[in-house]
Amino acid sequence: MYGAGNVRVENVPDPKIQQPTDAVVRVLRACVCGSDLWPYGSMPATEHGVRMGHEFLGVVEDTGADVPGLHRGDLVVAPFVWSDNTCDFCAEGLHTSCRHGGLWARDGIDGGQGEAVRVPQAQGTLVKLPVAEDSALLPSLLTLSDVLCTGHHCAVTAGVNPRTTVTVIGDGAVGLSAVISAKRLGAERIILMGRHKDRTDLGLDFGATDIVSERGEEGIERVRELTGGDGTHTVLECVGTLPALQTSLGVVRAGGTVSRVGAPQYGEVPLGFPEFMNNITLTGGVAPARAYIEELLPDILEGRIQPGRVFDRTVGLGDTSEGYRAMAAREALKVLVTPDPLTL
Amino acid sequence: MYGAGNVRVENVPDPKIQQPTDAVVRVLRACVCGSDLWPYGSMPATEHGVRMGHEFLGVVEDTGADVPGLHRGDLVVAPFVWSDNTCDFCAEGLHTSCRHGGLWARDGIDGGQGEAVRVPQAQGTLVKLPVAEDSALLPSLLTLSDVLCTGHHCAVTAGVNPRTTVTVIGDGAVGLSAVISAKRLGAERIILMGRHKDRTDLGLDFGATDIVSERGEEGIERVRELTGGDGTHTVLECVGTLPALQTSLGVVRAGGTVSRVGAPQYGEVPLGFPEFMNNITLTGGVAPARAYIEELLPDILEGRIQPGRVFDRTVGLGDTSEGYRAMAAREALKVLVTPDPLTL
Structure with a gap:
């Protein structure tokens, strides 16, 4: 990405093992994230560009000496x-604060939107998938890299359980994953706030019980009406904007919890005296996806959840720029990126 | 209170049963709250004044027809x-959001800083105390009405347990109660931030393991040093000012929780991208003291905790104004109010 609206596919050096803890993975499926759209919308122009992509699955091509659990040919x-996956933070399930971890596409690390990636801390990072390269489950399995785990993190930190009512804010891929997750954790009442009918229809398939298409004060009123004036015990904020957060605080029940997993596009949260008197909790944050993969994987393998349905468009790697455009224009919900035929 | 710095003791009509759910309680012990100091510092002058006081224990003098569990002479x-204590919020332990509840000293309800109080919803509100009117435990038992339960709420909502490190912000009566509560819940490392040596000394008696007297960035650095750079899993914010909250966010460990129980003197909380990336939770709020009294009472009766030690000055009811002055001037930590000799 060279700046807002400017995504190019270019040749870069092939990844190679640099550390004994590295692996090289050939990418089978990648995708464009809602959070990629923030820089796509506003990044200042740069001369050299930055790598992109932080969601991928693929095949191990090479491993360093200190990656005993992975072998060439493993699908991960x-x-x-x-x-x-060994430090104290990882042991607590907070892999996003790993003492030896980091982000893709930063500081010399490859991005996932490419042909191959050098994976640091490969033994801890990668999770083997017991499927073949042509499995129809690949799209759903790819959601383990981010959106499904992010929706799950949102529901878990909010404390969703069979006794809690839930509002999900946002009908993007994360919001829809939060619906799956809330349903999976036993919630019986899941109100989805979103205004794209094709997406909220998918939300109903995933387990939402009510759709609220109104926004702002009108949307808050509608959720209040649906809940006897009280709001819901938990609110899963899957957008990241201040208006979405304000809506969350407007629909949460006294004693309830707002969990946010959309990267916040604000610095200050309106949590003053009224929220104090109502004992409102704000939680969530960047999801430690690694902590959840083993738990969620069987539900995908055994067909109980189908999070891959959030992908409604596929582009070849060479057309990644078109994938960004379609998502930014809201023509596509979430775009899957496959290797180009030439690469295959 | 007629305005900032203007507290007067005046004759008002004797409380009488108005509703079948009422009781009238003769006040044995009341006190001045840190939160009373906010209006004492800034309340605009008024012609008629407002009642004050929301912490009291006393003796039941009369009961309405629908208060079956209480009788004249009960100490409560x-x-x-x-x-x-019966609605859905109360059943969940959130008595501060009771559908039929309210605050003392508002809307025609008496304040606790007086000779007697009409208690609405007496059956649900009052808790019997198995002691005599001359018990030496009265000061500690009085803390059940607010500060001990508030400190406990702070520790409980923060998730304090034997595996969590704790920072307590503030060496007032609530902060010291939070130290008692954190210790009671098993915390082994309790860092108390405060700069009044007599108070932090009491904090050490209550179970604090470290005292940090520095404030602001310097205080944050000190707590970070004490915790290997990480901060503590839980932060109990017992002040209510923006700087105290900023300090809390500065000393909380990634994945940790800040719980606030001081009435917030701010409207916006700095919880933006850095706190999101660190998965910081903000919780707490006004404490549902009623939910905790039965749990904490045995520890006082059996001498395991002595929260009444936060009272370091006693005034007669007629000298309540002097009690406010002494607390506002930080000459007294917390002021106990007893009936005047004339009343006795």
């Missing part, structure tokens, strides 16, 4: 933060 | 919010 998924 | 403590 990478969470959107790499980590050693 | 009142939590700082009255509630029916």
Whole structure:
């Protein structure tokens, strides 16, 4: 990405093992994230550009000496933060704060939107997938790298359980994944706030019980009406904007929890005296996807959840720029990126 | 209170049963709250004044027809919010959001800083205390009406347990109660931030393991040094000012929780991208003291905790104004108010 609206596919040096803890993975499936759209909308122009992509699954091509659990040919998924999976933070399930981890597409690390990636801390980062390269489950398995785990993190940190009512803010891929996750954790009432009918229809398929298409004060009123005036115990904020957060605080029940997983496009949160008197909790944050993959994987393999349905468009790697455009224009919900025929 | 710095003791009509759910309680012990100091510092002058006081224990003098569990002569403590103890919020332990509850000293309800109080929803609100009127435990039992339960709420909502490190911000009566509560919940490392040596000394008696007297960035650095650079898993914010909250966010460990129980003197909280990336939770709020009294009472009766030690000055009811002055001037930590000799 060279700046707002400017994504180019270019040749870069092939990744090679640099550290004994590295692996090289040939990318089978990647995708464009809602969070990629923030720089796509506003990044200042740069001369050299930056790598992009933090969601991918693929095939191990090479491993360093200190990656005992992985071998050439293994099919693996990478969470959107790499980590050693052994430090105290990882042991607590907070792999996003790993003492030896980091982000893709930064500081000399490859991005996932490419042909291959050098994976640091490969033993800790990558999770093997027991499927073949042509599995129809690849799109759903790819969501383990970010959106499904992010929706799950949102629901878990909010404390969703069979006794909690839920509002999900946002009908993007993360919001829809939050619906799957809330349903999976037993929630019986899931109100989805979104205004794209094709997306909210998918939300209903995933387990939403009510759709609220109104926004702002009108949307808050509608959720209040649906809940006897009280709001819901938990609110899953899957957008990241201040208006979405304000809506969250407007629909949360006294004693309830707002969990946010959309990268916040604000610096200050309106949590003053009224929220204090109502004992409102704000939680969530960047999802430690690695912590959740083993738990969620069987539900995908056994067909109980189908998060891959969030992908409604596929582009070849060479057309990644078109994928960004389609997502930014809201023509596509989430764009899957496959290797180009030439690469195959 | 007629305005900032203007507290007067005046004759008002004797409280009488108005509703079948009322009781009248003769006040044995009341006190001045840190939160009373906010209006004492800034309340605009008024012609008629407002009642004050929301912490008291006393003796039941009369009961309405619908207060089956209480009788004349019962010694009782009142939590700082009255509630029916039967609605859905109360059942969840959130008595501060009771559907039929309210605050003392508002809307025609008496304040606790007086000779007697009409108690609405008396059956749900009042808790019997198995002691005599001359018990030496009265000061500690009085803390059940607010500060001990508030400190406990702070520690509970923060998730304090034997595996969490704790920072307590503020060496007032609530902060010291939070130290008692964190210790009681098993915390082994409790860092108390405060700069009044007599108070932090009491904090050490209550279970604090480290005292940090520096404030602001310097205080944050000091707590970071004490915790290997990481900060503590939980932060108990017992002040209510923006700087105290900023300090809390500066000393909380990634993945950690800040709980606030001081009435917030701010409207916006700096919880932007850095706090998101660190998965910081903000929780707490006004404490549902009623929910905690039965749990904490045995520890006081059996001498395991002595929260009454936060009272370091006693005034007669007629000298309540002097109590405010001494607390506002930081000459007294917390002021106990007893009936005047004339009343006795």
